Amino acid sequence: MVTKDEVVKKLSEVIDPELGINIVDLGLVYKVERKGKKDGRDQFYIEITFTTPACPLLNFMLDNLKAKLDELKDADFDVRVVFEPPWTPDRISKEGKRKLGIEK
Numbered sequence: 001m002v003t004k005d006e007v008v009k010k011l012s013e014v015i016d017p018e019l020g021i022n023i024v025d026l027g028l029v030y031k032v033e034r035k036g037k038k039d040g041r042d043q044f045y046i047e048i049t050f051t052t053p054a055c056p057l058l059n060f061m062l063d064n065l066k067a068k069l070d071e072l073k074d075a076d077f078d079v080r081v082v083f084e085p086p087w088t089p090d091r092i093s094k095e096g097k098r099k100l101g102i103e104k
Contacts, residue, residue: 002042002075007032010068011046017057021099023048023065027091030082042075049087 011032012024023029031047048065050058062081069077089102097103 002044002072004032004034004044006072007044007046007069007075007077010072011048011065013068014061014065016061019100021092021096023061025093025096025099026051027093027096028087035078038076040074044075044077046077046079047082048079049082051087053083 008024008029011029012022014023015021016023016026016028019026028050029046029048031045033045035043035045037043050061055061058081062079065079069075069079092100092102094103
């Protein structure tokens with residue numbers, strides 16, 4: 001069985017190449033829900049966002065995200081990109097702020 005924690009760990013391996021911070025610490029992951037099983041595979045629903053709808057690296061990061069999630073065998077993922085609510089820097093984790101030099 002694939003757990004939500006395992007999914008979040010894989011998502012934290014996806015790095016924003018401009019900032020060098022993972023998408024979880026940047027607060028770009030809005031939702032990770034386990035939806036049960038289908039045909040013996042764990043089903044997950046994921047909502048992510050980007051700092052702006054015009055992010056030039058959106059497709060690059062989505063490809064990276066898919067590659068990381070594909071490492072979790074026996075699970076399927078419905079990944080949706082959303083822009084509501086809009087992302088703000090307030091969503092960055094303490095660790096992310098520390099890495100960006102915003103907080104100590």
